[in-house]
Amino acid sequence: MSSSNPGSGSGAGEALIERAFALLGSFDSEHRALPLAGLTHRTGMPRSTVLRLARQLTAVGALERLDDGRFVIGLRLLEVASLAPRGHGLRAVAMPFMEDLFHVTGQHVLLAVRDNDEALLVERLSAHDAAPVRFRVGERVAMTTTGVGLVLLANAPVDVQERGLRAFVPVDTDDTLRTADDLRRGLAEIRRGDYAVARRTDPRAPRTTVAAPIRNGRDVVAALSVVVPSPEFDPAAYVPAVRATARAISRQLTTTDAFG
Structure with missing residues (x-):
């Protein structure tokens, strides 16, 4: 009743x-x-x-x-929260590979997933003496301002991409993305190359980021990045390592019930 x-x-x-x-x-x-x-x-x-x-x-x-x-x-x-497969489940699979990438580069290593129209950071590795970056585990960031965000946006459903393009606001410290058309072309390049480069010249938090997608089968479920606190760094130096690490995590996900 x-x-x-x-x-x-x-x-x-x-x-x-x-x-x-x-x-x-x-x-x-x-x-x-x-x-x-x-x-x-x-x-x-x-x-x-x-x-x-x-x-x-x-x-x-x-x-x-x-x-x-x-x-x-x-x-x-x-x-x-420890039971969330896209958080701790993914983290458990990715962490050994992230640690290897961290030891090779000595830089900040980030792991993120897409939650609706934002990127959510689920893990970060940083050296004690590393220059600070404004990222923390559990933080949500706009997908057009970070390397992991750009990778996730480039591989998101079309409606998510279109919302991102409509909401795009250029950042003064980013010389590569000045218009929504720049962003659209950039997302296409990320899908073709299977990695993203993001650069910020903001003197308060300068950085160069190299990011790559992590897949579970064909689906992009996360993004991995190395963040160097310098806008002059040549990203080509880390592209092979970041892509190889992302592929290794992807292979492990296909044989692990991390999302089950």
Whole structure:
């Protein structure tokens, strides 16, 4: 028998889930611990709603509360996230090959997957003394501003590519992609060559990136890159190594149930 309570139906349940994820989405690399007032401000929800959700999420381990009253992401989310095949499953297969590439190049090595219209970084290897780059595991980046993003966009469904082209905004520090037509030609070149080169001259974060696709069978499921914190670096020096590593990971994926 259906309930007459309008707040007890599936719509209310969906709204609750959306609010819970909105609250969890308040946290990022610059806001790892938030007080109730911070959660209220960042979600835009009423304080009473935020307090109720925060208590419920704390009760199930999705949040934890520090002694000073601030909330942080709980270990229960890490436990659940470890089962994500496109995250930790892929990472488990790719990591030995990424470590080899890291030792050969001594540079930053990134692994990313596409999530809708963004690239999501699932792993990064960096030397302790490496020049810093503004990438972190779990970060979402626009697909037109990074090497891994360009590879994923070039191999994405046509509708995803068209949305990327329509939303494209040129970056002042990128001399190669000035218009959407430049981007369209660049994506075609990436598909032909099976690798991408991205260069940024921004003095705050200069870099040259070489990226290649990782496949599970015929489908591109991820992208691998080496990031050198210099815009003058010759990318040809790393193209063979990055492509060979991406192919090795691809071969391993075809014999591993990482996505099962």
